[in-house]
Amino acid sequence: MILASVLTALSLLVTLADAAVPHPILSGRPTIPRLSIPDRVLTSPNGTVLPSIKTVYNFDQLIDHDHPNLGTFRQRYWMSWEFYEPGGPIILMTPGEENADGFDSYLTNATITGMIAQQQHGAAIVLEHRFFGESNPYNDLSVKSLEYLTIQQAIDDLVYFAQTATLPMPGGGNVKPKTTPWILVGGSYAGALTSWTMVNKPGVFYAGYSSSGVVEAISDFYDYFTPVREYMPKNCSSDVQAVIAYLDQIYDKGDTVAQRLLKEAFGLGGLSHMDDFAAALRRNLFDWQKLQPASGPGAMFYKFCDALEVKNGVSAPATGWGLEYAVHAWASFWKNTYYAHLCGNTAAEDCLGTYDTTKSSWTNPTVNNAGRSWTWMVCNQVGYFQASPPKGQPAIISQILQPIYDARRCVNMFPEKFSTPPTPAVGDVNLLYHGWNVGVDKLFFANGLRDPWREATVSAAGSGVSSTSAQPIYEGGGFHCSDMLRVSGALDKTVYAVQLAGLESMKMWLAK
Numbered sequence: 050m051i052l053a054s055v056l057t058a059l060s061l062l063v064t065l066a067d068a069a070v071p072h073p074i075l076s077g078r079p080t081i082p083r084l085s086i087p088d089r090v091l092t093s094p095n096g097t098v099l100p101s102i103k104t105v106y107n108f109d110q111l112i113d114h115d116h117p118n119l120g121t122f123r124q125r126y127w128m129s130w131e132f133y134e135p136g137g138p139i140i141l142m143t144p145g146e147e148n149a150d151g152f153d154s155y156l157t158n159a160t161i162t163g164m165i166a167q168q169q170h171g172a173a174i175v176l177e178h179r180f181f182g183e184s185n186p187y188n189d190l191s192v193k194s195l196e197y198l199t200i201q202q203a204i205d206d207l208v209y210f211a212q213t214a215t216l217p218m219p220g221g222g223n224v225k226p227k228t229t230p231w232i233l234v235g236g237s238y239a240g241a242l243t244s245w246t247m248v249n250k251p252g253v254f255y256a257g258y259s260s261s262g263v264v265e266a267i268s269d270f271y272d273y274f275t276p277v278r279e280y281m282p283k284n285c286s287s288d289v290q291a292v293i294a295y296l297d298q299i300y301d302k303g304d305t306v307a308q309r310l311l312k313e314a315f316g317l318g319g320l321s322h323m324d325d326f327a328a329a330l331r332r333n334l335f336d337w338q339k340l341q342p343a344s345g346p347g348a349m350f351y352k353f354c355d356a357l358e359v360k361n362g363v364s365a366p367a368t369g370w371g372l373e374y375a376v377h378a379w380a381s382f383w384k385n386t387y388y389a390h391l392c393g394n395t396a397a398e399d400c401l402g403t404y405d406t407t408k409s410s411w412t413n414p415t416v417n418n419a420g421r422s423w424t425w426m427v428c429n430q431v432g433y434f435q436a437s438p439p440k441g442q443p444a445i446i447s448q449i450l451q452p453i454y455d456a457r458r459c460v461n462m463f464p465e466k467f468s469t470p471p472t473p474a475v476g477d478v479n480l481l482y483h484g485w486n487v488g489v490d491k492l493f494f495a496n497g498l499r500d501p502w503r504e505a506t507v508s509a510a511g512s513g514v515s516s517t518s519a520q521p522i523y524e525g526g527g528f529h530c531s532d533m534l535r536v537s538g539a540l541d542k543t544v545y546a547v548q549l550a551g552l553e554s555m556k557m558w559l560a561k
């Protein structure tokens with residue numbers, strides 16, 4: 050049966066989009082995998098042909114839930130009632146901090162939302178988050194507009210949508226949460242939003258599914274790299290640590306000659322600041338976040354470790370090849386492969402430098418710029434600065450990268466708001482929405498041991514929450530949000546177990 054589903058999964062010709070190259074100067078956002086699937090004709094259970102799942106619907110969302118008289122904006126959504134039968138639940142998900150184009154697979158049973166819909170005879174909705182993609186209260190991402198981008202407004206959007214939207218399906222005006230169970234689903238930041246919404250607005254969503262939900266806002270989030278270090282190939286981890294220790298050593302000593310030689314070896318002699326160089330090397334570790342059980346050997350992270358560890362067809366032992374070869378191999382990888390992948394033909398300082406505040410990547414307020422909107426949320430509320438661990442702990446990124454390195458971006462991007470690198474209000478967020486202290490009824494948490502965001506989820510070492518039948522916590526061996534994709538379960542039985550447990554919980558909760 051597992052084999053059969055593997056074959057089905059592969060024959061779907063799903064492509065895990067490695068998407069467009071993210072903006073090089075921005076660090077990794079906690080996002081869910083975008084899964085492209087071809088459009089096809091879908092029918093409802095009684096055979097009626099349904100509109101294409103690529104059809105975009107619009108909802109008149111309040112700009113400011115505290116001041117409804119400010120008016121509304123158009124919030125995009127997508128919907129499928131392929132599996133819907135009267136009385137079934139409505140399953141609402143938002144992709145979170147992303148343009149929602151290309152997330153229509155989350156309406157189908159290729160993903161967990163559709164799997165829940167199929168099992169429970171429900172309808173599935175993908176709602177674009179405010180200030181991402183084409184769902185913008187105002188037509189720019191200026192500081193003035195972004196004042197309406199807060200966690201609370203995003204929570205209120207979900208609630209107001211559920212309570213007032215007239216859905217395009219037959220009978221879609223009569224399925225409000227008062228009479229119909231609504232299930233909120235999200236992954237990553239949106240997985241946290243699922244938890245935060247159920248804490249903050251109890252009684253609206255009947256049940257929730259939070260995949261890799263980063264529920265605890267953390268400013269100095271150095272533990273981002275802990276699962277990476279733990280689960281990456283040992284030899285690669287050893288060699289990366291050796292190179293990073295060397296970089297930190299020549300930096301601490303103020304050995305500018307050695308620093309210049311190292312930058313030049315990587316083809317990054319054009320970068321004037323050492324912290325930008327250290328951040329460039331961090332990019333290779335960020336690539337871990339793009340891994341999924343379905344990733345092949347061509348995934349960038351694996352290419353990176355192969356470049357460091359496989360010499361003449363032989364791989365290094367767990368201790369790696371040692372500093373000298375590792376520097377040489379990492380540097381060649383940058384020159385031969387990685388620079389072009391990240392920067393194309395752009396010069397190093399333009400591509401990777403963060404000190405020229407006149408660059409359009411800082412100043413351009415045009416909408417549909419996920420990096421800019423997310424940076425706003427990072428700077429104000431959630432932090433998650435992906436910094437180096439405390440001195441003395443094993444490190445795969447440099448000590449040069451303290452939280453202030455990323456907090457500087459806040460000043461560069463939003464000088465009207467921040468005159469100095471801010472400390473995000475993580476304490477307030479965790480107090481308001483309970484972070485690791487979440488305790489709500491009928492909320493399922495799915496996490497992955499290899500997820501770099503693991504230490505911000507309820508599966509973190511620091512979280513005091515334990516799994517109960519009202520609020521189950523399941524951990525598989527997956528990566529970030531792996532359980533959201535059916536194909537991950539087909540390829541990894543620990544992820545499959547998490548998906549089954551989630552579906553079982555929904556069945557139990559909806560049976561009542």
Ligand SMILES: *[C@@H]1O[C@H](CO)[C@@H](O)[C@H](O)[C@H]1NC(C)=O
Pocket residue numbers: 093094095096097130219
């Ligand atoms: C079939 O289902 C659609 C809703 O999906 C409904 O509008 C239509 O009336 C149904 N037709 C029959 C014959 O039950």
Ligand SMILES: *[C@@H]1O[C@H](CO)[C@@H](O)[C@H](O)[C@H]1NC(C)=O
Pocket residue numbers: 091131158159
């Ligand atoms: C997924 O849904 C399609 C209809 O869209 C159906 O043909 C297929 O059998 C379903 N897959 C599984 C594994 O249930």
Ligand SMILES: *[C@@H]1O[C@H](CO)[C@@H](O)[C@H](O)[C@H]1NC(C)=O
Pocket residue numbers: 282283284285351354355358359364365366367
């Ligand atoms: C060494 O690195 C290679 C290439 O990434 C990997 O396939 C192998 O499992 C690693 N071996 C050890 C012992 O870490």
